[in-house]
Amino acid sequence: MWTNRQTIFGTRSVFLCISFFQVLHGLRTSPFRSGEPSTTKSSSRGPANEQLERWATEAVEFARRLDCESVNFMTASECRRIQARQEGDMNIYVAPPNIQERKRYSLLVPDGGLRLSGEHDAVIVIDPYPKANFGHLVLIYYIDLGVERDRCTEQYRGFYLGHDECLQLAEKQRCLNRLRTRSNHRQCDINFIPLVHETNDELKHQKLLCRDDIGSFYPCPIYRTDPGNYTLHCELQANTRRCNEPRRQQVRARCKFYEICDQAVLISGGWNRHTNVQRHADNIKSVYTMLRSNGFRKSNIKTFFADSGDILDDIDRDSGKHTFPATDKYGIRNHISTLCRTRNCVDTFFIYMNSPALTDGTSLLWDRDSDGLATSDETYTSDELLEDLSECLAKHVYVVADQSFSGRLADALQSSEHINTRVTVFSSGSRHDYSWESELTNEWAHANHTDHCVASIYESYQDKLTSSPLMSEGMTGFANTTIFGAPCDRLEFYQRNDLRNAYMGCQNLPAWAWWTRHKRGGK
Numbered sequence: 001m002w003t004n005r006q007t008i009f010g011t012r013s014v015f016l017c018i019s020f021f022q023v024l025h026g027l028r029t030s031p032f033r034s035g036e037p038s039t040t041k042s043s044s045r046g047p048a049n050e051q052l053e054r055w056a057t058e059a060v061e062f063a064r065r066l067d068c069e070s071v072n073f074m075t076a077s078e079c080r081r082i083q084a085r086q087e088g089d090m091n092i093y094v095a096p097p098n099i100q101e102r103k104r105y106s107l108l109v110p111d112g113g114l115r116l117s118g119e120h121d122a123v124i125v126i127d128p129y130p131k132a133n134f135g136h137l138v139l140i141y142y143i144d145l146g147v148e149r150d151r152c153t154e155q156y157r158g159f160y161l162g163h164d165e166c167l168q169l170a171e172k173q174r175c176l177n178r179l180r181t182r183s184n185h186r187q188c189d190i191n192f193i194p195l196v197h198e199t200n201d202e203l204k205h206q207k208l209l210c211r212d213d214i215g216s217f218y219p220c221p222i223y224r225t226d227p228g229n230y231t232l233h234c235e236l237q238a239n240t241r242r243c244n245e246p247r248r249q250q251v252r253a254r255c256k257f258y259e260i261c262d263q264a265v266l267i268s269g270g271w272n273r274h275t276n277v278q279r280h281a282d283n284i285k286s287v288y289t290m291l292r293s294n295g296f297r298k299s300n301i302k303t304f305f306a307d308s309g310d311i312l313d314d315i316d317r318d319s320g321k322h323t324f325p326a327t328d329k330y331g332i333r334n335h336i337s338t339l340c341r342t343r344n345c346v347d348t349f350f351i352y353m354n355s356p357a358l359t360d361g362t363s364l365l366w367d368r369d370s371d372g373l374a375t376s377d378e379t380y381t382s383d384e385l386l387e388d389l390s391e392c393l394a395k396h397v398y399v400v401a402d403q404s405f406s407g408r409l410a411d412a413l414q415s416s417e418h419i420n421t422r423v424t425v426f427s428s429g430s431r432h433d434y435s436w437e438s439e440l441t442n443e444w445a446h447a448n449h450t451d452h453c454v455a456s457i458y459e460s461y462q463d464k465l466t467s468s469p470l471m472s473e474g475m476t477g478f479a480n481t482t483i484f485g486a487p488c489d490r491l492e493f494y495q496r497n498d499l500r501n502a503y504m505g506c507q508n509l510p511a512w513a514w515w516t517r518h519k520r521g522g523k
Contacts, residue, residue: 052124053214056092058161059124059141062169073171073188074137082128082139091127092217095196095208097145105207107140108195108372110271111358113173114140121145123196123208130218132434134275134356135191135404140170187359191404193274195372204370206274221277228273228307229325251302251324251331253338255345261506262348262484263300263339263394264291267380269326269355269365270306280354281311283402283438286445287352288312288319294449294484295504296350298322304332307366326355326365329377336388344509346394348485353401353409354441355380361408361431382412389423390416396481397423398454402440407431410472421475426458429467436466450496453488455479 068079095105104119122143129136144156144166152158152166159167172188196208210220255261268284270276284305291301298316303323305311312319324331339346355363363380386409389397397420401409406427413425428440443461452460458471458479473479480488486503494502 049214052094052096052211055122055124055141055143055161055165055167056094056126056215056217058159058167059126059139060087060090062141062159062167063126063139073190078137078189082137085128088216088218089128089130090218091130091220092211092214093123093125093127093193093208094211094214095123097122097143098198099145103198105196106199107142107170108197108204109190109192110364110367110372110374111192112373114190114194115171115173117170119199123194125193125208127193129434130221131437133354133402133404133436134193134271135189135358136434137189137191138193140190140194142168142170144168189359191359192271192356195272197372204372206272208274210274222279223273224276224278224281224306226281226308226311229309251328251335253335253342253345254299255339255342257509259506259508260344260347261300262296262350262504263346264296264302264350264352265332265336266301266303266305266352267326267332267355267363267365268303268305268353269363269380271356271364271374272367272370275356275364276306279438280306283354283441283445284311285315286438287441289315290445290447290449291350291483292316294482295500296484297505300506302335304328304365327368327378329365329380332365332380333384333388336385340389340392340394340397343393346392347396347503347507348481348483349392349394349397350483351397351399352441352444353399353403353406355403357403357405357435359405361405361412363403382409383416385409386412386416386420386423389420392420392422394422396478396485398479398483399423399425400440400444401425402428402435402438404429404434405431406435407433407470410470413472413474422478423474424454424479425470425472426454427470427472428465430470433467439465439467440469449483450499451491453480453482453486453491455488 064083066079066083068076068083071079099121104121105123106119107114107117107123120142124141124143126139126141128139146164147156147166148164149160152160156166156168161167170190172190193208195204195206197204198207211217212220266284266287268280270280284303288301288303292298298318299322301322303312303319304326305323307325307327309323309325310320312323326332336351339349353363355365357363358374358379361382364374365378365380367374368378399409407430410425410427411431413420413423428435440461443464444457447457447460449457455471458469461469471479482491482503484504486494486499
Protein backbone atom coordinates (compact mmCIF):
# COMPACT_ATOMS: atom_id res chain seq x y z
CA MET A 1 0.00 0.00 0.00
CA TRP A 2 2.81 2.40 0.93
CA THR A 3 4.60 1.59 -2.33
CA ASN A 4 1.51 2.52 -4.36
CA ARG A 5 1.07 5.80 -2.47
CA GLN A 6 4.73 6.56 -2.87
CA THR A 7 4.48 5.93 -6.61
CA ILE A 8 1.40 8.11 -6.90
CA PHE A 9 3.03 10.85 -4.85
CA GLY A 10 6.15 10.69 -6.97
CA THR A 11 4.10 10.90 -10.17
CA ARG A 12 2.28 13.94 -8.85
CA SER A 13 5.57 15.59 -7.93
CA VAL A 14 6.92 15.08 -11.41
CA PHE A 15 3.66 16.38 -12.91
CA LEU A 16 3.72 19.47 -10.69
CA CYS A 17 7.34 20.18 -11.59
CA ILE A 18 6.57 19.85 -15.29
CA SER A 19 3.49 22.06 -14.94
CA PHE A 20 5.45 24.71 -13.07
CA PHE A 21 8.12 24.64 -15.77
CA GLN A 22 5.44 25.07 -18.44
CA VAL A 23 3.93 28.04 -16.58
CA LEU A 24 7.31 29.78 -16.42
CA HIS A 25 8.04 29.16 -20.09
CA GLY A 26 4.56 28.99 -21.58
CA LEU A 27 4.70 32.58 -22.75
CA ARG A 28 7.57 31.75 -25.08
CA THR A 29 5.62 29.39 -27.29
CA SER A 30 2.04 29.44 -28.51
CA PRO A 31 -0.15 26.34 -28.77
CA PHE A 32 -2.11 27.99 -31.56
CA ARG A 33 -1.42 27.86 -35.24
CA SER A 34 0.05 30.87 -36.94
CA GLY A 35 -2.21 33.91 -36.85
CA GLU A 36 -4.91 32.33 -34.68
CA PRO A 37 -5.87 34.38 -31.62
CA SER A 38 -5.91 32.65 -28.29
CA THR A 39 -9.32 32.14 -26.71
CA THR A 40 -8.13 30.31 -23.61
CA LYS A 41 -7.63 31.85 -20.20
CA SER A 42 -4.69 30.95 -18.01
CA SER A 43 -4.80 31.24 -14.25
CA SER A 44 -1.00 31.21 -13.78
CA ARG A 45 0.57 33.84 -11.57
CA GLY A 46 4.27 32.99 -11.93
CA PRO A 47 7.14 35.48 -12.29
CA ALA A 48 6.46 35.87 -16.02
CA ASN A 49 2.88 36.98 -15.40
CA GLU A 50 3.95 39.25 -12.53
CA GLN A 51 6.31 41.03 -14.90
CA LEU A 52 3.58 41.42 -17.54
CA GLU A 53 1.12 42.70 -14.95
CA ARG A 54 3.64 45.28 -13.79
CA TRP A 55 4.19 46.39 -17.38
CA ALA A 56 0.45 46.51 -18.05
CA THR A 57 -0.11 48.68 -14.98
CA GLU A 58 2.67 51.04 -16.06
CA ALA A 59 1.20 51.24 -19.57
CA VAL A 60 -2.21 52.28 -18.21
CA GLU A 61 -0.63 54.77 -15.82
CA PHE A 62 1.53 56.17 -18.63
CA ALA A 63 -1.64 57.16 -20.52
CA ARG A 64 -3.12 58.74 -17.39
CA ARG A 65 -0.03 60.89 -16.91
CA LEU A 66 -0.23 62.40 -20.40
CA ASP A 67 -0.77 66.13 -20.76
CA CYS A 68 -3.90 66.04 -22.91
CA GLU A 69 -3.52 69.66 -23.97
CA SER A 70 -0.13 69.08 -25.59
CA VAL A 71 -0.28 65.44 -26.69
CA ASN A 72 0.35 65.21 -30.44
CA PHE A 73 -1.22 61.89 -31.50
CA MET A 74 -4.87 62.26 -30.46
CA THR A 75 -7.32 65.01 -29.63
CA ALA A 76 -7.49 66.42 -26.12
CA SER A 77 -11.05 65.15 -25.69
CA GLU A 78 -10.07 61.63 -26.81
CA CYS A 79 -7.12 61.75 -24.41
CA ARG A 80 -9.37 62.64 -21.48
CA ARG A 81 -11.81 59.87 -22.39
CA ILE A 82 -9.03 57.31 -22.33
CA GLN A 83 -7.72 58.59 -19.01
CA ALA A 84 -11.17 58.12 -17.50
CA ARG A 85 -11.35 54.48 -18.62
CA GLN A 86 -10.91 51.84 -15.95
CA GLU A 87 -8.71 48.76 -16.42
CA GLY A 88 -11.81 46.55 -16.47
CA ASP A 89 -13.15 48.46 -19.48
CA MET A 90 -10.11 47.77 -21.68
CA ASN A 91 -8.51 44.83 -23.47
CA ILE A 92 -4.81 44.08 -23.28
CA TYR A 93 -2.70 42.37 -25.96
CA VAL A 94 0.82 41.10 -25.28
CA ALA A 95 3.80 39.85 -27.25
CA PRO A 96 5.98 38.71 -24.33
CA PRO A 97 9.79 38.75 -24.26
CA ASN A 98 11.68 35.71 -25.47
CA ILE A 99 15.11 36.26 -24.01
CA GLN A 100 16.14 32.61 -24.00
CA GLU A 101 15.95 32.37 -27.80
CA ARG A 102 17.00 36.02 -28.25
CA LYS A 103 13.94 36.83 -30.32
CA ARG A 104 12.90 40.42 -30.94
CA TYR A 105 9.77 41.82 -32.58
CA SER A 106 8.90 44.10 -35.48
CA LEU A 107 5.52 45.81 -35.92
CA LEU A 108 3.22 46.69 -38.81
CA VAL A 109 -0.17 48.42 -38.97
CA PRO A 110 -2.38 48.47 -42.11
CA ASP A 111 -1.76 52.13 -42.94
CA GLY A 112 1.92 51.95 -41.95
CA GLY A 113 4.18 54.70 -40.66
CA LEU A 114 4.95 53.85 -37.01
CA ARG A 115 7.80 55.79 -35.47
CA LEU A 116 10.59 53.66 -33.93
CA SER A 117 8.91 50.53 -35.24
CA GLY A 118 12.20 48.66 -35.53
CA GLU A 119 13.10 45.78 -33.21
CA HIS A 120 11.80 45.51 -29.64
CA ASP A 121 11.90 42.94 -26.86
CA ALA A 122 8.19 43.01 -26.03
CA VAL A 123 4.99 44.75 -27.14
CA ILE A 124 1.89 45.68 -25.17
CA VAL A 125 -1.29 47.04 -26.75
CA ILE A 126 -4.14 48.60 -24.79
CA ASP A 127 -7.54 48.63 -26.50
CA PRO A 128 -9.57 51.31 -24.66
CA TYR A 129 -12.79 50.47 -26.53
CA PRO A 130 -13.32 46.69 -26.82
CA LYS A 131 -16.93 47.22 -27.86
CA ALA A 132 -16.01 49.47 -30.78
CA ASN A 133 -15.34 48.12 -34.25
CA PHE A 134 -11.94 48.63 -35.84
CA GLY A 135 -10.52 50.99 -36.69
CA HIS A 136 -10.58 52.77 -33.41
CA LEU A 137 -7.79 54.24 -31.38
CA VAL A 138 -5.44 51.83 -29.59
CA LEU A 139 -2.30 52.48 -27.57
CA ILE A 140 0.83 50.57 -28.60
CA TYR A 141 3.81 50.31 -26.27
CA TYR A 142 7.30 49.07 -27.05
CA ILE A 143 9.35 47.56 -24.24
CA ASP A 144 13.12 47.28 -24.54
CA LEU A 145 15.31 45.48 -22.00
CA GLY A 146 18.84 46.29 -20.95
CA VAL A 147 18.34 50.03 -21.41
CA GLU A 148 19.73 52.40 -18.79
CA ARG A 149 17.66 55.28 -17.42
CA ASP A 150 19.37 58.14 -19.26
CA ARG A 151 19.30 56.33 -22.59
CA CYS A 152 15.62 55.45 -22.10
CA THR A 153 14.48 58.99 -21.31
CA GLU A 154 16.78 60.95 -23.62
CA GLN A 155 17.46 58.76 -26.66
CA TYR A 156 14.25 56.69 -26.70
CA ARG A 157 11.97 59.41 -25.27
CA GLY A 158 10.55 56.64 -23.10
CA PHE A 159 9.59 56.01 -19.50
CA TYR A 160 12.08 54.15 -17.32
CA LEU A 161 10.47 51.24 -15.45
CA GLY A 162 13.50 50.21 -13.42
CA HIS A 163 15.41 46.97 -13.87
CA ASP A 164 16.86 48.46 -17.10
CA GLU A 165 13.40 48.29 -18.74
CA CYS A 166 12.25 51.08 -21.05
CA LEU A 167 8.60 51.71 -22.01
CA GLN A 168 7.83 53.75 -25.12
CA LEU A 169 4.50 54.82 -26.56
CA ALA A 170 4.24 54.29 -30.32
CA GLU A 171 3.28 57.20 -32.55
CA LYS A 172 2.70 57.73 -36.25
CA GLN A 173 5.83 58.81 -38.08
CA ARG A 174 4.17 61.79 -39.75
CA CYS A 175 2.64 63.16 -36.55
CA LEU A 176 5.62 64.15 -34.44
CA ASN A 177 4.99 67.89 -34.68
CA ARG A 178 1.37 68.21 -35.69
CA LEU A 179 -1.98 67.00 -34.47
CA ARG A 180 -4.43 67.33 -37.35
CA THR A 181 -4.45 68.32 -40.96
CA ARG A 182 -6.82 71.03 -42.10
CA SER A 183 -9.19 68.39 -43.41
CA ASN A 184 -9.38 67.14 -39.80
CA HIS A 185 -8.68 63.52 -40.67
CA ARG A 186 -7.61 61.39 -37.73
CA GLN A 187 -4.31 60.80 -39.45
CA CYS A 188 -2.31 60.66 -36.24
CA ASP A 189 -4.40 57.97 -34.56
CA ILE A 190 -3.27 54.35 -34.49
CA ASN A 191 -6.50 52.50 -35.09
CA PHE A 192 -5.60 48.83 -35.44
CA ILE A 193 -4.05 45.97 -33.53
CA PRO A 194 -0.58 45.73 -35.10
CA LEU A 195 0.94 42.68 -36.69
CA VAL A 196 3.77 41.80 -34.30
CA HIS A 197 6.16 39.22 -35.66
CA GLU A 198 9.63 37.95 -34.86
CA THR A 199 12.07 40.08 -36.79
CA ASN A 200 13.55 37.26 -38.87
CA ASP A 201 10.23 35.54 -39.55
CA GLU A 202 9.62 35.95 -43.27
CA LEU A 203 6.06 34.57 -42.95
CA LYS A 204 5.24 37.19 -40.29
CA HIS A 205 3.37 34.97 -37.83
CA GLN A 206 1.35 37.04 -35.37
CA LYS A 207 2.82 36.89 -31.84
CA LEU A 208 0.54 39.47 -30.24
CA LEU A 209 -2.33 37.81 -28.37
CA CYS A 210 -5.19 39.13 -26.26
CA ARG A 211 -4.78 38.18 -22.61
CA ASP A 212 -7.45 38.10 -19.91
CA ASP A 213 -5.24 36.43 -17.28
CA ILE A 214 -3.34 39.65 -16.62
CA GLY A 215 -4.73 42.10 -14.10
CA SER A 216 -8.45 42.80 -14.27
CA PHE A 217 -8.80 43.75 -17.91
CA TYR A 218 -11.96 43.26 -19.97
CA PRO A 219 -12.52 39.70 -21.29
CA CYS A 220 -10.97 39.00 -24.68
CA PRO A 221 -13.14 39.06 -27.82
CA ILE A 222 -14.89 35.90 -28.93
CA TYR A 223 -13.02 34.91 -32.06
CA ARG A 224 -14.34 32.97 -35.00
CA THR A 225 -13.81 29.23 -34.75
CA ASP A 226 -14.53 28.31 -38.38
CA PRO A 227 -11.32 27.48 -40.25
CA GLY A 228 -11.86 29.76 -43.25
CA ASN A 229 -11.36 28.31 -46.71
CA TYR A 230 -9.15 30.95 -48.29
CA THR A 231 -5.39 30.43 -48.15
CA LEU A 232 -2.52 32.04 -49.97
CA HIS A 233 0.96 30.63 -49.45
CA CYS A 234 3.91 31.85 -51.47
CA GLU A 235 7.53 30.83 -51.20
CA LEU A 236 9.28 32.84 -53.86
CA GLN A 237 12.72 31.95 -52.54
CA ALA A 238 12.39 28.28 -53.50
CA ASN A 239 11.22 26.51 -56.60
CA THR A 240 9.86 23.51 -54.73
CA ARG A 241 6.54 25.19 -54.18
CA ARG A 242 4.43 27.56 -56.15
CA CYS A 243 1.96 30.23 -55.12
CA ASN A 244 -1.36 28.50 -54.67
CA GLU A 245 -4.73 30.16 -54.53
CA PRO A 246 -8.09 28.36 -54.57
CA ARG A 247 -9.85 28.69 -57.88
CA ARG A 248 -12.25 31.57 -57.62
CA GLN A 249 -15.89 30.92 -58.19
CA GLN A 250 -17.23 33.43 -60.67
CA VAL A 251 -19.66 35.97 -59.26
CA ARG A 252 -22.67 35.83 -61.55
CA ALA A 253 -25.19 38.67 -61.76
CA ARG A 254 -28.25 37.07 -63.31
CA CYS A 255 -30.85 39.42 -64.78
CA LYS A 256 -33.62 37.64 -66.62
CA PHE A 257 -35.22 39.43 -69.57
CA TYR A 258 -38.74 39.10 -68.26
CA GLU A 259 -38.39 40.10 -64.59
CA ILE A 260 -36.98 42.73 -62.27
CA CYS A 261 -35.71 41.73 -58.83
CA ASP A 262 -34.54 43.02 -55.47
CA GLN A 263 -30.79 42.47 -55.19
CA ALA A 264 -28.37 42.65 -52.27
CA VAL A 265 -24.62 42.66 -51.68
CA LEU A 266 -23.22 42.02 -48.19
CA ILE A 267 -19.58 43.03 -47.63
CA SER A 268 -17.73 42.18 -44.42
CA GLY A 269 -13.98 42.26 -44.90
CA GLY A 270 -12.48 41.72 -41.49
CA TRP A 271 -8.80 42.20 -42.48
CA ASN A 272 -7.47 39.37 -40.27
CA ARG A 273 -8.46 36.97 -37.50
CA HIS A 274 -7.66 39.50 -34.77
CA THR A 275 -10.10 42.13 -36.02
CA ASN A 276 -12.74 39.87 -37.57
CA VAL A 277 -14.44 38.41 -34.49
CA GLN A 278 -17.51 36.22 -34.12
CA ARG A 279 -20.00 39.09 -33.99
CA HIS A 280 -19.13 40.02 -37.57
CA ALA A 281 -20.09 36.54 -38.72
CA ASP A 282 -23.29 36.85 -36.68
CA ASN A 283 -24.02 40.22 -38.30
CA ILE A 284 -23.83 38.74 -41.80
CA LYS A 285 -26.14 35.91 -40.79
CA SER A 286 -28.74 38.20 -39.23
CA VAL A 287 -28.82 40.55 -42.24
CA TYR A 288 -29.05 37.61 -44.63
CA THR A 289 -31.93 36.12 -42.63
CA MET A 290 -33.72 39.48 -42.63
CA LEU A 291 -33.42 39.82 -46.41
CA ARG A 292 -34.66 36.29 -47.01
CA SER A 293 -37.70 36.91 -44.80
CA ASN A 294 -38.49 40.00 -46.88
CA GLY A 295 -38.54 38.28 -50.24
CA PHE A 296 -34.94 38.50 -51.45
CA ARG A 297 -34.09 35.34 -53.35
CA LYS A 298 -31.01 33.31 -52.40
CA SER A 299 -29.41 33.81 -55.79
CA ASN A 300 -29.88 37.58 -55.54
CA ILE A 301 -27.97 37.95 -52.26
CA LYS A 302 -24.23 37.94 -52.86
CA THR A 303 -22.12 37.75 -49.69
CA PHE A 304 -18.42 38.63 -49.51
CA PHE A 305 -17.11 37.67 -46.09
CA ALA A 306 -13.56 37.74 -44.72
CA ASP A 307 -11.58 34.61 -45.66
CA SER A 308 -14.58 32.31 -45.87
CA GLY A 309 -16.91 31.32 -48.68
CA ASP A 310 -19.12 29.13 -46.51
CA ILE A 311 -20.04 31.36 -43.59
CA LEU A 312 -23.78 30.93 -44.26
CA ASP A 313 -23.76 27.15 -44.66
CA ASP A 314 -25.32 26.53 -41.25
CA ILE A 315 -28.45 28.53 -42.11
CA ASP A 316 -28.71 27.87 -45.85
CA ARG A 317 -27.44 24.77 -47.62
CA ASP A 318 -27.36 26.54 -50.99
CA SER A 319 -25.62 29.69 -49.78
CA GLY A 320 -22.20 28.44 -50.90
CA LYS A 321 -23.19 29.14 -54.50
CA HIS A 322 -23.57 32.83 -53.69
CA THR A 323 -21.03 33.39 -50.89
CA PHE A 324 -17.43 34.40 -51.54
CA PRO A 325 -14.35 35.48 -49.59
CA ALA A 326 -13.90 39.24 -49.38
CA THR A 327 -10.50 38.77 -50.97
CA ASP A 328 -11.99 39.18 -54.46
CA LYS A 329 -12.21 42.95 -54.77
CA TYR A 330 -12.64 42.70 -58.53
CA GLY A 331 -15.61 40.38 -58.03
CA ILE A 332 -17.25 42.83 -55.62
CA ARG A 333 -16.82 45.85 -57.87
CA ASN A 334 -17.74 44.05 -61.06
CA HIS A 335 -20.91 42.59 -59.55
CA ILE A 336 -22.14 45.94 -58.21
CA SER A 337 -21.32 47.70 -61.48
CA THR A 338 -23.03 45.03 -63.58
CA LEU A 339 -26.25 45.20 -61.58
CA CYS A 340 -26.27 48.98 -61.74
CA ARG A 341 -25.69 49.18 -65.48
CA THR A 342 -28.21 46.58 -66.56
CA ARG A 343 -31.52 48.20 -67.47
CA ASN A 344 -34.71 46.87 -65.87
CA CYS A 345 -32.75 44.40 -63.75
CA VAL A 346 -32.84 45.75 -60.19
CA ASP A 347 -35.77 47.14 -58.28
CA THR A 348 -34.27 47.75 -54.81
CA PHE A 349 -30.50 47.38 -54.43
CA PHE A 350 -29.51 46.82 -50.78
CA ILE A 351 -25.82 47.01 -49.84
CA TYR A 352 -24.59 46.17 -46.34
CA MET A 353 -21.08 47.08 -45.19
CA ASN A 354 -19.46 45.87 -41.95
CA SER A 355 -15.67 45.99 -42.33
CA PRO A 356 -12.79 47.52 -40.40
CA ALA A 357 -12.21 51.02 -41.74
CA LEU A 358 -9.45 53.58 -42.09
CA THR A 359 -9.99 57.15 -40.94
CA ASP A 360 -10.97 58.26 -44.46
CA GLY A 361 -13.78 55.68 -44.57
CA THR A 362 -11.88 53.11 -46.65
CA SER A 363 -13.02 49.55 -45.95
CA LEU A 364 -10.35 46.93 -45.28
CA LEU A 365 -11.19 43.67 -47.04
CA TRP A 366 -8.66 40.95 -46.20
CA ASP A 367 -4.90 40.86 -45.74
CA ARG A 368 -4.38 38.37 -48.56
CA ASP A 369 -0.61 38.16 -48.31
CA SER A 370 -0.56 38.41 -44.47
CA ASP A 371 2.06 41.15 -44.58
CA GLY A 372 0.11 43.49 -42.29
CA LEU A 373 0.02 46.38 -44.79
CA ALA A 374 -3.10 47.44 -46.70
CA THR A 375 -2.68 47.70 -50.47
CA SER A 376 -5.14 48.95 -53.08
CA ASP A 377 -6.34 45.45 -53.94
CA GLU A 378 -7.07 44.77 -50.26
CA THR A 379 -9.20 47.87 -49.67
CA TYR A 380 -12.44 49.36 -50.98
CA THR A 381 -12.65 53.14 -50.83
CA SER A 382 -15.77 55.30 -50.60
CA ASP A 383 -14.94 56.85 -53.98
CA GLU A 384 -14.68 53.39 -55.56
CA LEU A 385 -18.06 52.37 -54.19
CA LEU A 386 -19.72 55.55 -55.44
CA GLU A 387 -18.04 55.10 -58.81
CA ASP A 388 -19.50 51.58 -59.02
CA LEU A 389 -22.92 53.01 -58.12
CA SER A 390 -22.68 55.98 -60.47
CA GLU A 391 -25.75 56.49 -62.66
CA CYS A 392 -27.18 53.30 -61.18
CA LEU A 393 -30.30 52.11 -63.01
CA ALA A 394 -31.85 50.44 -59.95
CA LYS A 395 -35.00 52.16 -58.77
CA HIS A 396 -33.58 52.60 -55.27
CA VAL A 397 -30.15 51.95 -53.76
CA TYR A 398 -29.90 51.65 -49.97
CA VAL A 399 -26.43 51.40 -48.39
CA VAL A 400 -26.29 50.46 -44.69
CA ALA A 401 -22.74 51.04 -43.43
CA ASP A 402 -22.14 49.73 -39.91
CA GLN A 403 -18.44 50.49 -39.60
CA SER A 404 -16.21 53.14 -38.07
CA PHE A 405 -15.93 56.48 -39.87
CA SER A 406 -18.90 55.50 -42.07
CA GLY A 407 -20.00 59.13 -42.06
CA ARG A 408 -17.22 59.66 -44.59
CA LEU A 409 -19.28 57.68 -47.09
CA ALA A 410 -22.32 59.83 -46.37
CA ASP A 411 -20.22 62.96 -46.91
CA ALA A 412 -18.70 61.53 -50.09
CA LEU A 413 -22.17 60.95 -51.52
CA GLN A 414 -23.03 64.63 -51.13
CA SER A 415 -19.80 65.81 -52.76
CA SER A 416 -19.51 63.08 -55.37
CA GLU A 417 -18.79 64.03 -58.95
CA HIS A 418 -20.84 61.05 -60.10
CA ILE A 419 -24.60 61.14 -60.49
CA ASN A 420 -25.94 59.14 -57.54
CA THR A 421 -29.45 60.55 -57.17
CA ARG A 422 -30.99 57.15 -56.38
CA VAL A 423 -28.51 56.26 -53.64
CA THR A 424 -29.28 56.67 -49.93
CA VAL A 425 -26.60 55.98 -47.32
CA PHE A 426 -27.41 55.03 -43.71
CA SER A 427 -24.23 55.29 -41.64
CA SER A 428 -23.66 54.16 -38.07
CA GLY A 429 -22.13 57.50 -37.17
CA SER A 430 -20.60 60.75 -38.32
CA ARG A 431 -17.30 61.12 -40.12
CA HIS A 432 -15.33 60.88 -36.84
CA ASP A 433 -17.49 58.32 -35.02
CA TYR A 434 -16.61 54.74 -34.26
CA SER A 435 -19.09 51.95 -34.89
CA TRP A 436 -20.08 50.12 -31.71
CA GLU A 437 -20.65 46.36 -31.55
CA SER A 438 -23.67 45.47 -33.75
CA GLU A 439 -25.87 48.43 -32.88
CA LEU A 440 -26.82 49.61 -36.37
CA THR A 441 -26.95 46.08 -37.77
CA ASN A 442 -29.41 44.97 -35.11
CA GLU A 443 -31.73 47.89 -35.84
CA TRP A 444 -31.99 46.93 -39.51
CA ALA A 445 -31.97 43.18 -39.00
CA HIS A 446 -34.79 43.23 -36.44
CA ALA A 447 -36.94 46.06 -37.84
CA ASN A 448 -40.49 45.50 -39.09
CA HIS A 449 -39.90 46.09 -42.78
CA THR A 450 -43.43 45.10 -43.70
CA ASP A 451 -44.96 48.05 -41.88
CA HIS A 452 -42.16 50.63 -41.99
CA CYS A 453 -40.24 52.37 -44.73
CA VAL A 454 -36.50 52.87 -44.57
CA ALA A 455 -36.77 56.54 -43.50
CA SER A 456 -39.03 55.53 -40.58
CA ILE A 457 -36.58 52.84 -39.51
CA TYR A 458 -33.81 55.43 -39.56
CA GLU A 459 -35.85 57.76 -37.35
CA SER A 460 -36.60 54.94 -34.90
CA TYR A 461 -32.99 54.43 -33.78
CA GLN A 462 -31.78 58.03 -33.60
CA ASP A 463 -31.47 58.01 -29.81
CA LYS A 464 -30.46 54.36 -29.39
CA LEU A 465 -26.98 54.25 -30.87
CA THR A 466 -23.77 55.17 -29.07
CA SER A 467 -22.64 57.21 -32.08
CA SER A 468 -24.61 59.71 -34.16
CA PRO A 469 -26.20 57.90 -37.14
CA LEU A 470 -26.72 59.71 -40.44
CA MET A 471 -28.94 59.38 -43.48
CA SER A 472 -27.63 60.92 -46.69
CA GLU A 473 -29.78 60.99 -49.83
CA GLY A 474 -28.53 61.58 -53.35
CA MET A 475 -31.85 63.32 -53.94
CA THR A 476 -34.37 64.34 -51.28
CA GLY A 477 -37.35 62.02 -50.99
CA PHE A 478 -35.78 58.89 -52.46
CA ALA A 479 -35.89 57.02 -49.12
CA ASN A 480 -39.64 56.64 -49.54
CA THR A 481 -40.03 52.87 -49.85
CA THR A 482 -39.62 49.75 -47.77
CA ILE A 483 -36.45 47.71 -48.00
CA PHE A 484 -38.11 45.73 -50.80
CA GLY A 485 -39.47 48.72 -52.73
CA ALA A 486 -43.09 49.05 -51.56
CA PRO A 487 -44.20 52.73 -51.59
CA CYS A 488 -44.76 54.40 -48.21
CA ASP A 489 -47.93 56.26 -49.18
CA ARG A 490 -49.78 53.01 -49.96
CA LEU A 491 -48.20 50.70 -47.42
CA GLU A 492 -51.13 50.67 -44.98
CA PHE A 493 -53.49 49.36 -47.66
CA TYR A 494 -51.51 46.19 -48.34
CA GLN A 495 -51.65 42.85 -46.56
CA ARG A 496 -48.52 40.72 -46.23
CA ASN A 497 -49.52 38.48 -49.14
CA ASP A 498 -50.22 41.51 -51.32
CA LEU A 499 -46.78 42.94 -50.58
CA ARG A 500 -45.14 39.61 -51.32
CA ASN A 501 -46.87 39.28 -54.68
CA ALA A 502 -46.52 42.89 -55.79
CA TYR A 503 -43.13 43.99 -54.43
CA MET A 504 -41.05 41.32 -52.68
CA GLY A 505 -38.43 39.35 -54.54
CA CYS A 506 -39.04 39.49 -58.29
CA GLN A 507 -41.88 40.76 -60.47
CA ASN A 508 -42.62 40.24 -64.15
CA LEU A 509 -41.71 43.08 -66.45
CA PRO A 510 -44.22 44.49 -68.94
CA ALA A 511 -43.69 43.09 -72.41
CA TRP A 512 -42.42 46.39 -73.79
CA ALA A 513 -39.78 46.63 -71.04
CA TRP A 514 -38.23 43.22 -71.48
CA TRP A 515 -38.45 43.43 -75.27
CA THR A 516 -36.59 46.75 -75.19
CA ARG A 517 -33.87 45.26 -73.01
CA HIS A 518 -33.66 42.19 -75.22
CA LYS A 519 -33.13 44.37 -78.30
CA ARG A 520 -30.34 46.24 -76.49
CA GLY A 521 -28.61 42.99 -75.60
CA GLY A 522 -29.50 43.11 -71.91
CA LYS A 523 -28.08 46.61 -71.38
